[in-house]
Amino acid sequence: MLCDACGKKEATVHLTEIVNEKITKLHLCESCAKDKGAEMEEHFGLSDLLAGLADLGAHAEPEMMTVLKCPSCGFTYQDFKKAGRFGCSECYEAFRKQLDPLLKRIHGSNRHIGKVPLNAGKMVKETKALQDIKVLKANLEKAIQAEEFEEAARLRDKIREMEGNPRSGDAQQ
Amino acid sequence: MTPDDLLRQDSEWLKGTGPNADIVMSSRTRLARNIEKIPFSNWANKPQQQDILAQVRDAAEKINFLKGSAFFMLKDLSEIDRLLLVERHLMSPEHAKDVEYKGLIVDPKEIVSIMINEEDHLRIQVLQTGLNLRECWRIVDEIDTEFSKLIPYAYSPKWGYLTACPTNSGTGLRGSIMFHLPALVFSGQISKILQAISKLGLNIRGLYGEGTEATGNIFQVSNQASMGMTEEDLIGNIDRIINQTVSREDATRKSLLMKSKEALVDRVSRAYGTLKSAHIISSVETVTLLSAIRLGVDLGLVKNIDRKMLNELFILTQPAHLQKLEGKALTSNERDIKRADLIRERLKGG
Numbered sequence: 001m002l003c004d005a006c007g008k009k010e011a012t013v014h015l016t017e018i019v020n021e022k023i024t025k026l027h028l029c030e031s032c033a034k035d036k037g038a039e040m041e042e043h044f045g046l047s048d049l050l051a052g053l054a055d056l057g058a059h060a061e062p063e064m065m066t067v068l069k070c071p072s073c074g075f076t077y078q079d080f081k082k083a084g085r086f087g088c089s090e091c092y093e094a095f096r097k098q099l100d101p102l103l104k105r106i107h108g109s110n111r112h113i114g115k116v117p118l119n120a121g122k123m124v125k126e127t128k129a130l131q132d133i134k135v136l137k138a139n140l141e142k143a144i145q146a147e148e149f150e151e152a153a154r155l156r157d158k159i160r161e162m163e164g165n166p167r168s169g170d171a172q173q
Numbered sequence: 174m175t176p177d178d179l180l181r182q183d184s185e186w187l188k189g190t191g192p193n194a195d196i197v198m199s200s201r202t203r204l205a206r207n208i209e210k211i212p213f214s215n216w217a218n219k220p221q222q223q224d225i226l227a228q229v230r231d232a233a234e235k236i237n238f239l240k241g242s243a244f245f246m247l248k249d250l251s252e253i254d255r256l257l258l259v260e261r262h263l264m265s266p267e268h269a270k271d272v273e274y275k276g277l278i279v280d281p282k283e284i285v286s287i288m289i290n291e292e293d294h295l296r297i298q299v300l301q302t303g304l305n306l307r308e309c310w311r312i313v314d315e316i317d318t319e320f321s322k323l324i325p326y327a328y329s330p331k332w333g334y335l336t337a338c339p340t341n342s343g344t345g346l347r348g349s350i351m352f353h354l355p356a357l358v359f360s361g362q363i364s365k366i367l368q369a370i371s372k373l374g375l376n377i378r379g380l381y382g383e384g385t386e387a388t389g390n391i392f393q394v395s396n397q398a399s400m401g402m403t404e405e406d407l408i409g410n411i412d413r414i415i416n417q418t419v420s421r422e423d424a425t426r427k428s429l430l431m432k433s434k435e436a437l438v439d440r441v442s443r444a445y446g447t448l449k450s451a452h453i454i455s456s457v458e459t460v461t462l463l464s465a466i467r468l469g470v471d472l473g474l475v476k477n478i479d480r481k482m483l484n485e486l487f488i489l490t491q492p493a494h495l496q497k498l499e500g501k502a503l504t505s506n507e508r509d510i511k512r513a514d515l516i517r518e519r520l521k522g523g
Binding site for chain 2: 115
């Protein structure tokens, strides 16, 4: 495969950019990759690229690089690892696959169950409803354990109603 | 209100009143918040940082609780004034660096302070004297709710309030208390207690935040996790653990008083003697000796000094406060002399 940039030399560096789930692949020869490296320094650090290049002489294996990038601010996951901070709030969604296990390690949980801001509109209302349903389900569990079946039935209907399921008095489980 | 006005009043957190004020100096809650669709402060460009400042300032002016508050642009303050605000715990040491687009709102009683463009767009902090975390939460919650009517927060149903650092996301809440544990230190129990506290999910630090040592037997404890629990549970958890530690300190003080009163009186008197006669004294030595006297006051071994005066000395002997009192910049050596002068003068009057 020839280099995408100069079209002359053999491409030995294969760069994958993921922006908004859209994958862009770039195949470069060693010298074009070095030029590109300077250009892309702010995105993933020249040192990373050069570290990859340094091995090229030793083995002919192509270097695979993946750059996971936030579509909103252009922050890469490498940037995050270096800074320990995100670029913008959209980064959370862009890096969600890496983030969920990380949050679990930091907080022992990766889901928020606390306060909901007043201003965030529909999304928030939905969250609030989900939280209410969670609480209702916990109460339902308690009611069943305490054999308070009337209360349990009431809670079950309430949950169904909130989940948008047809309200049926049937005992279908 | 100017930084000079602050110099003439007592910081809320140093009033020395409130629940368990003999052991717990202050309680604090802070919420990290960001405005949606604007990069976090460290990555926002200049117009965006200005936009953040303007939005927060406009909103703050409409919030009842913040009536009469001062708004500082940090770039307009001198370096000493910025340090003064850090010493009074109204802002973090980080906020005093790279100040171009940073702002600070302080209410006249120094209970509420809001950092703008620290690493998050807003850091809303509430300080109270004594062990009063629940009240701190109540106030910060109220102010935050008011802000949320005026500013669209960056929020996700899954991860809660989105913050620059993932260690703050979720509730964005850090509750912390600062307490004085001389008896647990003297009796050698402290390392076990601190271990136990950290196993229960709390962080422990020295007087001036991350990475500082526990000068003067003063420790700061705060929650580590901010996601996966409600705010009330987070606060309740810290409160419970602090209450237990406070009872332990209290019991140890009583037993020290019974078993080793002479040793205790010796320690307190030597500290008093040094402070009353020193002509050159560092801030670390000052805080250490004030710790001994504070214990003496708490246990009734020292009669002619009250906690308020100790707290005043505690804050006024800090570098920026000394320089403000003197009205000019002082070298480290000059400060050590000025500090000793100030202490001798105050203790004579006591």
